[in-house]
Amino acid sequence: MxxxxxxxxxxxxxxxxxxxxxxxxxxxxxxxxxxxxxxxxxxxxxxxxxxxxxxxxxxxxxxxxxxxxxxxxxRAQREFFTGVKITDDELIGVVTDLRAQPLVSARHPLDTMSPEGVLAALADLVAELLAADPAYRERCHWLGLAVSGDVDQVHGMVRYSPFLGWRQVPLARLAAEATGLNVTVENDVKSLTVAEQWFGEGVGASSFALVTVGTGIGCGLVVNDRVVPGWNGVAGEIGHIPVGGDEPECHCGGRGCVEAIAGAAPIVAAVRAATGDASLSIDAAIDVAHAGNTAAREVFARAGHAIGLGMAAMANLVGPERIIVTGDVQGLAAYDLFEEQINRSFTSQAFGAAADCRLLLRPRSFEQWARGAAAVAIQTHFSLQER
Amino acid sequence: MxxxxxxxxxxxxxxxxxxxxxxxxxxxxxxxxxxxxxxxxxxxxxxxxxxxxxxxxxxxxxxxxxxxxxxxxxRAQREFFTGVKITDDELIGVVTDLRAQPLVSARHPLDTMSPEGVLAALADLVAELLAADPAYRERCHWLGLAVSGDVDQVHGMVRYSPFLGWRQVPLARLAAEATGLNVTVENDVKSLTVAEQWFGEGVGASSFALVTVGTGIGCGLVVNDRVVPGWNGVAGEIGHIPVGGDEPECHCGGRGCVEAIAGAAPIVAAVRAATGDASLSIDAAIDVAHAGNTAAREVFARAGHAIGLGMAAMANLVGPERIIVTGDVQGLAAYDLFEEQINRSFTSQAFGAAADCRLLLRPRSFEQWARGAAAVAIQTHFSLQER
Incomplete structure (x- = not known):
């Protein structure tokens, strides 16, 4: 082959x-x-x-x-790769070329989060994607899956995904049976990091960080040319650096976490409290701030401060050459509300030369998360299995 | 040879x-x-x-x-290595065997911090160490130097060492001329980390962290089997993670840093304020707390809280398999005053499985810093220079 x-x-x-x-x-x-x-x-x-x-x-x-x-x-079309991001309400899939460039994409709603239901939907989605061109069916042998939570990449096992409610699901094996493809499974933020490492802003950097701003605040790290896996799968938890002193409490059990200040839920809660409108959604909270409401703008500035401090703490510890900032739709829609304070707080807290590291803002569509899954399949396929 | x-x-x-x-x-x-x-x-x-x-x-x-x-x-005595730690008032040197076990040690006071003066003292110290056994002179070809601050290990250059007041000192070249040995230069905390990686508690761990508690709070990291160098040499700055909210100000220009709460200087200042005795030294502050003074004990507990949060932030980001805690004389003399709060705050802030990582308290004498310097020379000498 x-x-x-x-x-x-x-x-x-x-x-x-x-x-x-x-x-x-x-x-x-x-x-x-x-x-x-x-x-x-x-x-x-x-x-x-x-x-x-x-x-x-x-x-x-x-x-x-x-x-x-x-x-x-x-010859980028010599082989194709399928990548699918599994969210809690839909599957998002792409077929890419060898350089992880998406050629076609599709979505499939999920009405159940049971592994069986998701696998059935996955088989449908992959069949639909590969049917788009006879060449895909012929020359696509790999499927990458990206899932939020704690993933054992080596064994293709989802150890724990709170969003999906899964524990110990042998996803790689099940998906291989359902699709007939070779399957890789990786955490979604790490998948996006792999895409940047081989095909994006990380090319040529021995170390870099990817920070995702959105519902939560996530981070993928490459150090010494390799993704940081974390013992037991925990790494890049920038959202749980305690930058707020002892307040507020976080859902993780800690206190003062970046995510407890700058995640979508605490932002919505703070804008609701500031405006007295208890029905505001995150989109509406962003609109209110964009319309110039001072109290709402301060909520976003405070969130930007927390994110900037978290990024500085990360840079002080691992010393990345670059930091790529991206996010989900809401995170990026609000980014202009965060940006000035992120930059200011990062610069004031970064230690010495760590402040010189480049911050790159890179909007990424949701298909990019599926592309990240394909990038992991490509990297796995073309890695030397050392003996 | x-x-x-x-x-x-x-x-x-x-x-x-x-x-x-x-x-x-x-x-x-x-x-x-x-x-x-x-x-x-x-x-x-x-x-x-x-x-x-x-x-x-x-x-x-x-x-x-x-x-x-x-x-x-x-055959551990087949070759010997000299290691020297340069502090702001003395040189501390050891000769080790191939396993970095110290065989003899010596100190040399420094009455000047000029590079010329330090190099003259270094030549004297190395001559004294190697004179201890004819076998050392015959089978010792490497000298490792450990210096606090920002070191370019590849080029053997001390870029900036605030304690020594040095900028852009080509120390490896100068020390090679002064001693006739091959010379490596590395940051002191990274040197200690290398000693643990090859000859200590890091053996067998793909990732671990070394945290040093004392005048400052430092950290060396090994990730994916290699020391994290940091872009521009900055990494492991656990002392400058902002865990205190926006207070207090730190000498680095940031706010709420671990070191601004738990370094020796702020501890002394806080114990002086709490006791009304403006002449207390750090040793006396430790004595007062050991004697049971509640206000002084609270100062140390607050410091332990900051250190524990800094360690949790580090564990959440890089996911080390083990954390080795060590320090200088004062740091370890006070460790029982920190310990309970370090453990409690680490456990409450560590994210998920990061809390399961092993904390190992390992007292290290000051000669161990010199041993770290020798370990870097050993690792450099026996590393494959890849082509």
Missing amino acids: YPRLATRAEATVFTMVLTRGPVTRVEIARRSGLSSAAVTKAARPFIEAGYLEELQATERTTPGAGRPASPLTI | YPRLATRAEATVFTMVLTRGPVTRVEIARRSGLSSAAVTKAARPFIEAGYLEELQATERTTPGAGRPASPLTI
């Missing part, structure tokens, strides 16, 4: 072309430390299998120095 | 025997995924050079299954 990644050199060369291509063999050799001969040898099986190709030569590396450099590039 | 680490297999086998030996070839093969033949081949040059040796066989791996298993072990 495709060449196995048999050696470290093959994994290095293929991954570099996939994530940074087009790139010449000379450049690959320079970056990786491999010899030119080793690069050429490692690339050959991928060219033969149709995964890589040479672009037309455009320049000579050194004038008069023999053959011109032909950059290697990925 | 010694076999170069030429292959990944050699690095894997040697490091495993160094950090976990005695260990049989069968066990090395099982843990590393290398074949038995590859393990035997990788070990051979180290045996021939006198770095490894076979212990007497003690058991058969499988009854009747051929040769008994002879564990490989390190």
Whole structure:
């Protein structure tokens, strides 16, 4: 079907072309430390299998120095990947190419959260997605699933997902049976982090953080070129850094958590209290603030302060090279209400050179979460299984 | 002089025997995924050079299954390492064996903090240490230096050390000229972390944290089997997580920092205020609390609360498998005054399974900081320089 990644050199060369291509063999050799001969040898099986190709030569590396450099590039449609994000009321799915670019998307409402019901809906959604093009059915062998909560990625097990109400669901095995595909399962924020690491703003950074602002406040971390898994699966819980002193209480049992101040629920509660309108939704709370209500704007500024302090605490601890800020629809609709205070509080609390790290605001549609699931499948598929 | 680490297999086998030996070839093969033949081949040059040796066989791996298993072990005195911690008033040095066990130690007071003066004192100290045994002079080729502040380990440069008042000091080069040894330079807390990673409580953990309690509150992190370097050298700044709400102001420019509550200076100030004795030292403040003064005890409890919250924030973000708590003399003398509140606040703020991570209290003498410096030299010397 495709060449196995048999050696470290093959994994290095293929991954570099996939994530940074087009790139010449000379450049690959320079970056990786491999010899030119080793690069050429490692690339050959991928060219033969149709995964890589040479672009037309455009320049000579050194004038008069023999053959011109032909950059290697990925043939992105050689293989396809399906990614699905499971939320508490719908499935969102995409088919992507080898670079995790979504080619088609679809949604499927969920009327039950039982694993059986979700799996039946999942099988329908995948069938619908793959039916969009005969090439998908033929050349898509992997399905990535993204789920909020505590996921054991190695065993494809959802250990605990509060939103879904699942405990110890062997999702990878069940989904493989339901769809006939190879399946990866990963936490949704970590999935989005993998997409940025290989195909987004994380490319070229040995360390970076992804911060998601929305119903909750989440964070994915890459350190020393790898996603931080967390012992027992807990990592990136920026929402539960206690920046508020001893207030307010948080649903997690802690106090002063970022999420207890800046999550959607406490924001709605505070805007309701400030305006005296006990029926406001989060959308309406954002509208009131956008309309200029001072008390409502202060609620968002206070939330921005908490998020900025949480980001500074994270930067002081792990020292990321970049911080990518994204979120769900509400989080991003409100972002202009947070932004100034996030930046100010981050800068005042970041320690020394940690304040120099770049903050990048990147809106991501909900399909991007499904794309993250596909990116995990791609990364798993093309990782060297070390012996 | 010694076999170069030429292959990944050699690095894997040697490091495993160094950090976990005695260990049989069968066990090395099982843990590393290398074949038995590859393990035997990788070990051979180290045996021939006198770095490894076979212990007497003690058991058969499988009854009747051929040769008994002879564990490989390190010949710890095959090579020696010097480590020196540079403080603002003295140098503390040790000579260690290959396992970073201190064999001899010495101190040298500093009457100047100029790099020239420190280097002259360093040359004297190293000469004194190596004179303790002719074998040291003959088989010690590396000097590790540990310095507080921002260190560029790759280039052996002290970028900024507030305690020493140094900026952009090319310490590795200068110390190599002054002593004739190969020199590594690393931040002091990261050095202590390396010592735990290879030779202490971190062995066998893919991720762990070291927290130091004393004049300041520091932290070293290992994630995905590697020390977290921090972009621009900033990482592990647990002392500057804002757990106090917006109070008090910290010397870093931030507010509510762990260190602004639990560092030695704010503790002394608070105990002085509580007792009305404006001349109390930190030692006296600890004595007053040990004697039962309620107000003084509350100051330490408040400090313990801040440290526990900082540790929980760190655990929520990076998910370490273990947290090793250590400190300087004062920090450990006061630890019983902190301990209950550290444990309580950590447990209440740690998110989900992060609360299950093991807290290990490990007193370390000041020589241990010098040992950390030697451990960095050992790790650098025996790391595969990847091409």
